[in-house]
Amino acid sequence: xxxxxxxxxxxxxxxxxxxxxNIYLYFNDVENDTVNFLIKRWAYHKYFFLTTAWGILxxxxxxxxxxxxxxxxxxLPVVLVVVLLIALLIIGLKQDKDFVMKRRIxxxxxILGVIYGHFFWSQRxxxxxxxxx
Amino acid sequence: xxxxxxxxxTHPKLVRIVQYILIGLFVVLIIFDIILAAxxxxxxxxxxxxxxxxxxxxxxxxxxxxxxxxxxxxxxxxLVHEVTGTIILFxxxxxxxxLKIGPFLIETVAKIPNQPTQNEIxxxxxxxxAFGLLIGYLFWRQDHVE
Numbered sequence: 001x002x003x004x005x006x007x008x009x010x011x012x013x014x015x016x017x018x019x020x021x022n023i024y025l026y027f028n029d030v031e032n033d034t035v036n037f038l039i040k041r042w043a044y045h046k047y048f049f050l051t052t053a054w055g056i057l058x059x060x061x062x063x064x065x066x067x068x069x070x071x072x073x074x075x076l077p078v079v080l081v082v083v084l085l086i087a088l089l090i091i092g093l094k095q096d097k098d099f100v101m102k103r104r105i106x107x108x109x110x111i112l113g114v115i116y117g118h119f120f121w122s123q124r125x126x127x128x129x130x131x132x133x
Numbered sequence: 134x135x136x137x138x139x140x141x142x143t144h145p146k147l148v149r150i151v152q153y154i155l156i157g158l159f160v161v162l163i164i165f166d167i168i169l170a171a172x173x174x175x176x177x178x179x180x181x182x183x184x185x186x187x188x189x190x191x192x193x194x195x196x197x198x199x200x201x202x203x204x205x206x207x208x209x210x211x212l213v214h215e216v217t218g219t220i221i222l223f224x225x226x227x228x229x230x231x232l233k234i235g236p237f238l239i240e241t242v243a244k245i246p247n248q249p250t251q252n253e254i255x256x257x258x259x260x261x262x263a264f265g266l267l268i269g270y271l272f273w274r275q276d277h278v279e
Binding site: 001002003004007008010011014017018021025030033035036037038039040041043044045050051054055057058060061062063064066100103106107109110123124 | 144147148151152154155158162165169174175176177178179180181192193196197199200202203204205206208251255258259261262275277278279
C-alpha cells in the first residue's frame with residue numbers, strides 16, 4: 001500500500017500544528033515561551049547537537065552526492081548520525097550551567113551538519129553495485 | 134541569565150508543557166519514520182524530497198530561514214519588528230509557491246529544460262537554501278542569549 005498521502009498529511013499537520021501553536025504562544029500572556037525561543041535557548045546552552053541535527057537534515061533532504069562514500073549499507077549513515085548527535089549531546093551535558101555557546105561555533109556546527117548530510121546521508125546515492133560494476 | 138531564572142520560577146508550568154509537547158512530537162515522528170522504513174514504506178525523508186523535486190522549493194527556503202532563526206542570533210538592533218519579519222517571511226514563501234519560482238529556478242539552471250540533472254537540481258536547492266538563510270538573516274532572527 002502506498003503511504004505517500006498519509007505521510008504527506010502527517011507532515012502537513014505537524015507543520016500546521018507547530019505554526020498555530022507558536023502563534024498562540026507568541027500572543028498569550030506569558031513571554032518567551034514560543035517553540036523558536038525554547039529551541040534557541042536549548043541550542044545556545046547544552047543542546048547544541050540540535051544545530052548539527054538541523055544542518056544534517058538540510059543536507060539530507062535537499063542536497064546529497066551520488067557516490068555513496070560509506071559503502072552499500074543504507075543504515076550505516078543513520079547509525080553514524082545517531083552516534084555523532086549523542087556525542088555532541090554528551091559534550092553539551094558536561095558544560096557548566098552558565099555555559100553559552102559562541103555564535104560562530106553554532107554556525108560551524110550547522111555547516112558541518114549540512115556537509116555530513118550531503119556527503120554521507122544522501123538520498124541521491126546511486127546503487128553501490130551500479131557504480132562499481 | 135538572571136531574568137531567565139526569575140522567569141522560570143514564576144512560569145514553570147507552561148514552559149514545561151511546551152517542552153514536553155515538542156519532545157513528544159519529535160519522538161512520535163522518529164518512531165513513525167522508523168516504522169515506515171522498517172515496513173518498506175515511503176519515509177518522511179522521501180516524501181519531503183519528492184515534494185521539493187516537484188520544485189516548489191518552499192520547504193528548502195524555510196529550512197534556511199528557520200536555521201537562522203533558531204541558531205544564529207542577533208546582537209545588534211532589529212531591522213523590523215518580529216511580527217513584521219514573520220509576515221515578510223511568509224509573504225515571500227507565498228510568492229515562491231504561487232509564482233512557481235521553484236520550477237522557474239530549475240528551468241533557468243538546467244541546460245536541457247525538461248531534463249534537469251541531479252547536479253542542477255542540487256544547485257537550485259542550494260540557491261533556495263541560501264535565499265532562505267538571507268531572508269532569515271535580514272528579517273527573522275532572535276535576540277542573542279547572554
